[in-house]
Amino acid sequence: MLGRLPIIQHNDRRIIHLDMDAFYASVEEREHPEFVGRPLVIARNPRETHGKGVVTTANYVARSFGVHSAMPANQAAQLLAGEPVIWQPPNFPLYRSVSAQVHQIMHRVTPFIEPLALDEAYLDVGARFTEWPQTVRAAAYLQRTIRQETRLTCSVGISYNKYLAKLASDFNKPFGRTIITPAAAPVFLDRLPIRKFQGVGEKTAPRLLAMGITTGAELRQLTLTQLTDAFGKFGYMLYRRIRGVDDRPVAYARERKSIGKERTFAPFLTSDEASTRRITTLAQEVAALLQNKQRKGSTVTLKMRDGEFNTETKRVTLQEPTQDAQLITSVALQLWQKYGAAILANGVRLLGVTVSSLVPVTMENLTLPVFD
DSSP, rough: GGGGGOOOOOTTEEEEEEEETTHHHHHHHHOOOTTSSEEEEEOOTTTTTTTOOOOOOEEEHHHHTTTTTOOHHHHHHTTTTSSOEEOOOHHHHHHHHHHHHHHHHHHHHSSEEEEEETTEEOOOOOTOSSSHHHHHHHHHHHHHHHHHHHHHEEEEEEEEEEHHHHHHHTTTOOSSSEEETTTTTTHHHHHGGGGGGGOTTTTTHHHHHHHOOOBBBHHHOOHHHHHHHTTTTHHHHHHHHHHTTOOOOOOOOOOOSEEEEEEEEEEEOOOOOHHHHHHHHHHHHHHHHHHHHHHHEEEEEEEETTOOOOOEEEEEEEEEEEHHHHHHHHHHHHHHHHHHHHHOOOOOOOOEEEEEEEEOOOOTTOOOOOOE
């Protein structure tokens, strides 16, 4: 059955895997410059927890001693005995806010983003960048902009599928950038130590080593039958991975069709001044959301409801999509001035401003410098 499953090679895809470097620890070092250069472990001090707890992550200084994520904090303390270690409890609200900032930058490049965690994501940039040099410049732009705007670094892997892009991002950390093209994939995979293949862990590695398999080149020599007899379905996966095959698409969220804000008023609004002030506030909030989501829209809609639940919805479609607060406000107020009098006569129960026909903010006017 496994031998009849098709192997699909999507060489035309352009995928970037972006991985923030020691993300939580790097954020803490940014907030606390005095931490830099010392072993930093994101966990509670095991002396304060009676030896309980695990390591969330650690900076590269601590990693050089063998400390890693999910390690018992007690074990990390033993590895760092005698060192000026810093134990820092995780601050997830801070990490989430920085992650949101990084995702805003990613959305400047493409809307096709699959987040994996707060600190990593896949980006499918093939709809906009069809050539490898363009894709490399997009990845360089991401690294440069994230560093400028967050004072943090990330590593990026560039390839034609998700599996190879993730391997590439891990190849030259921190602040590395690695590309694996279809032509380069066989050489890259053949040289890879067997433990670097995803899924080869504490149980599988000894069995492969016992079979004399230490590198990708040796793994490639095994037939599909040999691998599936030894490892079942995982053997089929290994057969595909050594050949650089991964047909999974980037699983991005569906695009929002509109962004809007509305408010209900009690007591009702009874003056033109109060109504225009509320519409202005709503329009500015919508513009801020558009900018945050890296979207523009060409249709501005004003929703109005009076005290007797009569509702009017009026819209204007612009020639070009926008996220400009002044323009959105101006259009919404024009609609109010034209249609709002009948609503105001019975008191304004609800007002809403929405921008629809959304498109992503593209990189057309951005410079994508390649690092030296």
